[in-house]
Amino acid sequence: MEYNKIKELIDVLNESNLSEISIEDDEHKITLKKEQKQVEYVQQHSIQQPNENNQNLAKQEDSQIQINKNANRENQEEDLSVQYVKAPMVGTFYKAPSPEEGAYVEVGDRVTESSIVCILEAMKLFNEIQAEVSGEVIEILVEDGQMVEYNQPLFKVK
Structure with missing residues (x-):
């Protein structure tokens, strides 16, 4: 054929x-x-009779919702100053050029757009990854030797 x-x-x-x-x-x-994706739906039913405990519970839930809304607003304001260094490809993350050497960057280090921050290994090729953002590294989001996906956040920079 x-x-x-x-x-x-x-x-x-x-x-x-x-x-x-x-x-x-x-x-x-x-x-x-063609492989079929199966989706499982679980529906949970609960019937409660109105009573004083349920009303108190509803008030507590309303209070918790308000607290969560306030926390979300604070997180959104904080997130405006945070940038992420993301993986430009799928590969294995390495924070140092070799096991005997120190990491390219640690939490608290300042980086520029051209700073090398890690290596991603893909198909036995070691690719140096640049920060592409400037600021202070406030969190390393992946472990050494971990597989990462395309566009996965690797570092938090403020």
Whole structure:
């Protein structure tokens, strides 16, 4: 079977609601299956009779909601001055150029946009990562040797 025909079958499968396509001719038999994502829904029901305890509980919940709203406002104000150094690729995070050497940066260090802050290893290639922001490192968000995803925050800089 020709490559173009197989590619067309893959495109049809991807663009449809089908989960499987099978094609057979004299020489070939091809079965394409699409993995189905399963979502589990859990619904919880509880019925409570109104009483004094429930009313007190509702008042406490209202108070807690107000406290949470105030905390969220404070966090939003704080977050305006915080910037993140994010992973430009998927790879393994290393905070030092080698196990015998010290880390590129530690909490409390000042960085500039061109400062090297870590290494990401991808496919046996070691890539030096620049901060691309300026300020003081206030938190390192990943552990040495940890796998990181694309655009995952690595450092908090203020």
